[in-house]
Amino acid sequence: MMFEEVINLRIEKHPILNFPQDRKIIFFTFNGTLVQGYEGDTVASALYALGILKLSESIILKRPRGLYCSIGNCSSCHMIVDGVPNVKTCITLLKEGMVVKTQTNKGEINAL
Amino acid sequence: MLYKDLVIIGGGPAGLKAAAVAAKAGQKALIIDRFWCLGGQLIKQTHMFFGSEKQYAKTRGFDIANTLIDDINQYRELVDVWVNATVLALYSDKVISIYKDNEYIKIKAKIIIVATGASERVLAFENNDLPGIYGAGSVQTLMNVYGIKPGNKLLMVGSGNIGLIVSYQLMQAGVEVVGIVEASDKISGYKVHASKIKRLGVDILTSTTIKKAIGIDKVEEVILINLDNEWNEIQNTERKIKVDGVCIAVGLIPLTNLLSMAGVEMKYISELGGMVAVTNDLFETSVENVFVCGDASGIEEASSAMVEGMIVGLVATKKLGTEIIDYESQLSDFKNQLNVLRNGPYGSKIRNGLKKLENKLC
Numbered sequence: 101m102m103f104e105e106v107i108n109l110r111i112e113k114h115p116i117l118n119f120p121q122d123r124k125i126i127f128f129t130f131n132g133t134l135v136q137g138y139e140g141d142t143v144a145s146a147l148y149a150l151g152i153l154k155l156s157e158s159i160i161l162k163r164p165r166g167l168y169c170s171i172g173n174c175s176s177c178h179m180i181v182d183g184v185p186n187v188k189t190c191i192t193l194l195k196e197g198m199v200v201k202t203q204t205n206k207g208e209i210n211a212l
Numbered sequence: 213m214l215y216k217d218l219v220i221i222g223g224g225p226a227g228l229k230a231a232a233v234a235a236k237a238g239q240k241a242l243i244i245d246r247f248w249c250l251g252g253q254l255i256k257q258t259h260m261f262f263g264s265e266k267q268y269a270k271t272r273g274f275d276i277a278n279t280l281i282d283d284i285n286q287y288r289e290l291v292d293v294w295v296n297a298t299v300l301a302l303y304s305d306k307v308i309s310i311y312k313d314n315e316y317i318k319i320k321a322k323i324i325i326v327a328t329g330a331s332e333r334v335l336a337f338e339n340n341d342l343p344g345i346y347g348a349g350s351v352q353t354l355m356n357v358y359g360i361k362p363g364n365k366l367l368m369v370g371s372g373n374i375g376l377i378v379s380y381q382l383m384q385a386g387v388e389v390v391g392i393v394e395a396s397d398k399i400s401g402y403k404v405h406a407s408k409i410k411r412l413g414v415d416i417l418t419s420t421t422i423k424k425a426i427g428i429d430k431v432e433e434v435i436l437i438n439l440d441n442e443w444n445e446i447q448n449t450e451r452k453i454k455v456d457g458v459c460i461a462v463g464l465i466p467l468t469n470l471l472s473m474a475g476v477e478m479k480y481i482s483e484l485g486g487m488v489a490v491t492n493d494l495f496e497t498s499v500e501n502v503f504v505c506g507d508a509s510g511i512e513e514a515s516s517a518m519v520e521g522m523i524v525g526l527v528a529t530k531k532l533g534t535e536i537i538d539y540e541s542q543l544s545d546f547k548n549q550l551n552v553l554r555n556g557p558y559g560s561k562i563r564n565g566l567k568k569l570e571n572k573l574c
Contacts, residue, residue, distance in 0.1 A: 109360050109361040109362075109363075109364075110359055110360060110361075111355065111359045111360065111361055111385050111386065113386070114359075114384060114385060115384050116258045116272070116384065117258060117356060117359065119359030140358070141358060142248075142358070145354060145357075145358035145360055148354060148360050148362075149358075149360045153343035153344055153429070153430045154343050154429050154430065155343070158341070163341055164342065164343050164428075164429045164430070165341065165343065166342075166343025166344060166345075166346075166430065167343070167346060167350055167354070168332075168334075168345070168346055168347055168350060169331065169332055169346075169347050169349065169350050170346070170347075170349070170350035170353040170354060171247065171253070171349065171350070171353060172246050172247065172298070173331045173332075173467070174331070174332075176341075190353075191246060191247055191248065191296075193248050
């Protein structure tokens with residue numbers, strides 16, 4: 101899968117907060133494509149920065165799901181991370197080499 | 213099974229203050245939080261707090277979080293902290309089941325303080341589940357913790373203080389706020405916040421709501437509609453607006469799942485945000501030695517959450533048998549601080565809610 105355009109939603113200038121642009125870059129894969137985020141990102145925040153908003157699909161109707169709460173309450177951001185399904189990607193810090201996949205079902209045990 | 217005297221579930225303003233007061237009196241405590249750092253929702257608050265100096269007024273939320281964490285760090289030998297640890301279950305015999313580092317752990321505690329905070333209310337409208345439609349707190353987290361814009365053109369739904377403050381913060385992050393819609397016929401937040409938004413050229417549309425979101429894999433447009441005084445839709449007032457995000461700021465619900473699970477007596481109090489635990493005046497629930505404080509006990513401000521945490525930390529420490537010489541004077545000071553915070557016209561909703569809760573106890 102290729103991304104049509106490079107989207108960057110990172111805040112570069114802010115009157116109160118400072119988000120250094122020279123933070124350590126972390127590489128990971130999203131559905132097989134090599135992408136990057138920064139140290140300090142969660143899996144979901146790194147994807148959102150790239151304009152990737154769809155993280156999972158609803159179990160029955162397969163509707164797209166993205167972040168709703170971003171603090172680990174709502175389960176809307178469940179993804180398969182390093183083969184483990186139902187990972188709350190909004191509170192899971194990004195690590196080098198993570199293999200991240202969109203989750204489209206309840207999660208299968210044999211994925212482990 | 214591990215055995216602990218005092219376990220605090222949630223490391224936000226209430227939980228951190230409870231731990232600090234306990235530790236100051238020499239009491240050991242374990243704080244469990246599912247996030248990767250402490251501070252709860254203070255870490256994303258870039259605005260300065262109102263209230264009195266005792267609750268850090270005129271200080272930005274994330275700075276308050278740092279102060280509270282520093283306080284805990286002074287007592288490293290007494291306060292144990294588990295982050296990235298999710299409490300899965302709470303039982304009436306005070307056994308806590310936790311998921312941490314790919315392991316399931318059980319703890320039996322003498323006293324448990326539930327300081328789990330709140331979750332965001334959702335609003336019913338067509339396609340409200342599309343990516344790009346977020347709770348207001350979620351938008352704050354993305355922007356102020358991770359430095360990421362939730363979109364470039366957002367609609368805010370709800371004109372309470374959170375809706376107004378987050379609209380301002382969106383603009384600080386360089387996001388266009390296309391407008392704020394409010395279903396009732398007047399702005400529900402403080403005038404000082406609303407005026408600031410209006411001065412920046414953002415319209416606050418009262419008697420207006422979102423009818424429908426449109427988009428395939430993410431929100432691309434919304435349909436707004438006017439409401440009459442009985443909250444009915446007025447036909448032929450629909451209009452379509454292009455957005456790439458919608459922020460829902462329609463209130464919070466106390467996060468009480470664990471309390472319900474432990475068999476705590478609950479009551480629905482709309483003024484407090486929904487189902488809340490019935491407690492005595494020292495925040496102890498109907499299950500002995502299970503306490504609740506902060507937004508989990510009823511939606512209020514972070515300042516009151518801190519004071520509630522202080523009360524519960526003090527009471528729990530005494531109940532565990534640690535001697536506190538100035539217990540009575542500390543308790544009355546904390547209670548007084550709480551009363552001051554709830555004074556005045558803005559505290560009337562909370563006061564009414566608490567009155568209803570007290571009636572239940574009689």
